[in-house]
Amino acid sequence: MASPLVSIENVDMRYGGPDGTLAVSGLNLKIQRGEFVAVVGPSGCGKSTLMKLTTGLHIPQSGSVVVANSQVTKPVSIVGMAFQNPTMLPWRTTLENILLPLEIVERHRHRLRAHKAEYVAKAEKLLETVGLKGFGEKFPWQLSGGMQQRANLCRALIHEPELLMLDEPFGALDAFTREELWCVIRDLHATQDVTIALVTHDLRESVFLADKVVVMSARPGRIISEHVVPFARPRQLELLYEPAFNEMVQKLHGEIATARAAA
């Protein structure tokens, strides 16, 4: 496994033509197959842009994005993405929204009709995992903000993608639900051969979950430092109360503070 799954090199991305906002500049990042990378950085620094560049939703003006050994020129199909804003389709129930990827992704769409019940059961199990049991029949606009976000997460997971891009998936959740979902993601990463990139504002979250935390500068965003998280897996929630853990969180915190001041 010499080549990384995701390799972003010297990428510049500007929105809306030559005079538009320069979102990221000189961005470099490699994500190995099976790795769990957390991205942190100030609001508006280009984290979501980074995610969209990786999935091919945006094509950079310069630099190269390579995913699974091929240059990204259009959206790649191996990804499961949880967008920052839960963009559920309002004409579908939550369950139907979650089943959406199965109707699209090659691997599943041909099986869907024949194995409908099986897939529905899987979706309902996922819903239960995130604490939304029985809400499958509701429309997304009948859910609270946090519930939508959780449904959004389910939609990213349902088709068992190779590469999982999570853009602040827990932002609207209370501390306890959040911790539960940390464990869900942790277990997913442990049991399946999946590569995960997670954008978050919660440094504890990033340290608890990730193998590597990358820190982005203020806009135009670039990676200013990468930190390998030394804690052994499997990690338990008790880790959150260990001094070493909090130390690392503090260190990151301080580093971002400096970076911010400098920017």
Next chain:
Amino acid sequence: MASPLVSIENVDMRYGGPDGTLAVSGLNLKIQRGEFVAVVGPSGCGKSTLMKLTTGLHIPQSGSVVVANSQVTKPVSIVGMAFQNPTMLPWRTTLENILLPLEIVERHRHRLRAHKAEYVAKAEKLLETVGLKGFGEKFPWQLSGGMQQRANLCRALIHEPELLMLDEPFGALDAFTREELWCVIRDLHATQDVTIALVTHDLRESVFLADKVVVMSARPGRIISEHVVPFARPRQLELLYEPAFNEMVQKLHGEIATARAAA
């Protein structure tokens, strides 16, 4: 000032007809004039519903909501509300979005045309305060998630409402931006005669900002406990590192854990 500004008594709210979701049940809450109340509780417990009940966007099926001494039967006009999802109007620039309340609220709409420049200056100052200087001319969909949330906050503040309802206004922000905005809200509350209700998932935020933290049960939501925050005002960010502060946060944390387990 005998009567509270907001008084919610025994309120039940069910969405979508008799068989719909019972969002809150037996809800009781009083907010005094000038008070700063923080509401915390698990995802989907009815916090946003509580906010909407208070502003009159929803009318409860039973119980009474009284704001400024009159029964709420339609939206009340003394409120500034920051919705959980930044619902910016996509056809207006960020600045125009922020100016929107001035076009509606009686007190300002008649002055707006004549004093346009003054109001625009005010909006731009607000934008600067939240770190969005120069983004006024951008459309909301040209902003990142966190930037939209900050613009959303500006829109709630611009018309200097008597009652400010903030529904997770900092959810999508990084720790530093968040702390800056805490200070903005704190100063606002200190200098102006404003009553604030804040929904948050961040217990530290609630303790740092509020006079009183109310904890809601899981759905159907009701208030299970109220905690008066003992720390003197004005509070500085250093407070966050004081043991007494963290103790209170821990206590709340533990209490919610128990409540959740019970529910």
Next chain:
Amino acid sequence: AQTDIKLTLDWRFEGPAAGFLLAQDNGYFADEGLNVTIDVGNGSVEAIPRVATGAYQLGFGDINSLIKFLDEDPSQPVKAVMMVYDKPVFSVVGRRSLGITEDPKSLEGKKLGAPPPDGAFAQWPAFKEVAGIDDSAITLESIGFPVREPMLASGDVDGVFGFAFSVILNLKANGVPEDDIVPLLFADHGLNLYGNAIMVNEAFAEENPEAVKGFLRALAKGFADAVADPGAGAAAVLARNEILDINTETERLEMANEMNIKTPYVVENGFGGIDEARLAASIETLKISMGLQGNVTAADIFDAQFLPPAEERMLP
């Protein structure tokens, strides 16, 4: 002071309208102290209600339709005051190559195209009676004006109802050779009706009898001019409707003059008047073709009092 008069024609500015236009262009209306506006019409039927409601003071329309109209509601303030088409050109036009001859009997067993609003078609029930046609084997196809001649030209129908001169000219335009065209004029086979007449709004006529008289006097001169010089008449038409062809309109006007206007009766008695007995007879005929209830008599229909003396109405 000039009297304002709005006049609605039966149809568009085409050759047969030359009499009106010449009366205006040659200043005859102005000489009578009239300020006349001439508007185009949409069929000789629709002119009637336009005049009856007073939207137009004067109009040019089918007297048979007027009889039907007044029979429906005798209180309507509209009356004919001058006959223009002494003989109507209601006809079936067929094609020799499709088996239609000058004998009305040849229509039996044929397929005929009939535009519902067509004035000729309206007289079919009376015509088939007077001409003794057995219509049990005749198929009537309801077709609109735009497709009437093309369908006949392409042989989809064997004959069509219509005003002879329009149909003949249009068939020629559609490439049918002249000697293949057979016009069967109803009037030549026993149907003794009148054609288009000048109608007046009675309320206007009561208030301005002199204006009506003057108008008719001027009009008689105009029609005389059109008969005398069809070329000038066609030119007057073309001045208002540039898209026409001068030769066609001259031909059309000549045909109208010859077939409708300058009939033996008119040559003898002058243009514009009627024979009361003939009008009464035609009301009887219309009872068959249009199902009149018998609410009107010839006197209710035509009022000759505004006509100038016969010698002023002689055609050259």
Next chain:
Amino acid sequence: MSSTETRTPVAAAPKPALKINWVRLSPVLYTIGLFVIWELGARISGLPHTILPTPTRVFEAIFQYWSPIWKNSVQTLYTTVLGFLIAIVAGLGIGLFIGWSKTIYAGLYPIMVGFNAIPKVALVPILVIWFGIGTVPAVLTAFLISFFPIVVNVATGLATIEPETEDVLRALGAKKLDIMLKVGIPRSMPYFFGSLKVAITLAFVGSVVSETVASNSGLGQMMASAQSNFNVPLVFAGLLMLAVEGIAMYALMAWIEKRMTGWAHRSTMSN
């Protein structure tokens, strides 16, 4: 601040009064109102009944001529619905086609606008020559006149999809067609149904116009011959039947719409 100054005592919750369902009643009331205005208007204006008959006379005519009215109405309804169905299929198809690509959009739209600025009655002769008189030209005219609103609304629906929603599907590697089918069409459904309301009325106009020019049956033909007989009440009876048929089709579509686009009609405003 303003509204709080008025310290009214806490009002009791308003009691629900005995409720008349105005929403259900209103179509009836409006229709009755219309007829009353029409009756009065026709009487006061003093227009002859050969121009504007009163509703009373029109109803008399309906009663008197019920059998031909009924037969011709069925014929017109049949051609209209047929043309309308073709228009739906074609409209959706062309709408998607136009939504598909900027080049097609730029090329096809002006031509369609131009085509639709032409009165369809001008095309009936051509249809008649090709297909003979009767049902086929009427169906085709109904189709030709009614597909354009559907195209426009479907194309607009596709063009105004929020990129955020598109991205959900694009991120899954969805083909353009998938995006059209899964997002484009459902999202434009409310407007699609709106366009159907316009299209169905146009379809009626189309078949009637075609029948007027070339048909042995149908309301258009009936009205044309009634008109030439000065039987204007019968003409208006025909118009009324057209309106009734239009409303019936509208009701059918409103019903389908309600079942299919409930998600979009959540606005609380129109009460």
Next chain:
Amino acid sequence: MSSTETRTPVAAAPKPALKINWVRLSPVLYTIGLFVIWELGARISGLPHTILPTPTRVFEAIFQYWSPIWKNSVQTLYTTVLGFLIAIVAGLGIGLFIGWSKTIYAGLYPIMVGFNAIPKVALVPILVIWFGIGTVPAVLTAFLISFFPIVVNVATGLATIEPETEDVLRALGAKKLDIMLKVGIPRSMPYFFGSLKVAITLAFVGSVVSETVASNSGLGQMMASAQSNFNVPLVFAGLLMLAVEGIAMYALMAWIEKRMTGWAHRSTMSN
């Protein structure tokens, strides 16, 4: 998982080829294509030129009759635009009115659908009685025929506002009218412009139809007159002019639309 298995070497970024701007060219290409098809079709089908003339003959006719065509075109354009402007104002107004209340919606909509199922040509004689022939009936017919699509789309726009967006204004104590003006109208703008495309074409149809029945000038009158003389190439020349005028109006509106609803047309799909 499927697409990763193919380990192709990293491809070089594709070079931009010499670019022809197909989007700008396509209207021209499509139009030329249309004329070619028409010419061929007319020749092959063997229809007589009194039914379907070839474009060549039509252009000859345009050349030959340019002066009357031009004068009449201007007249028609004038009445159409006037009627269209009234339709915009009335359509917006009625649309808001219908969006205002469920009762009005339920009562007015069916009546309007019924009214619109009636061919407007049937109303022209009444208009002539009231206003004489000429400009006024043409303007009114253009208006009557074209306001309905606008109403439908504005009303649909209002009915499908997301309650979340409404709440932003309601929370400020906004009156219903405010919500209509600040949210309803801007939000339905893309569909409003869509409906204008339909409405302008209908407005042309309306004024032409009215001119055919009752006018001394205008393309409708000219075409009717040409038709009754079987000068069919001239009829088609008139139709072509109508199409051209329709397209010109469309271009104007597309330009306004672009300036006003850019925010809604962010979709990346149609490329």
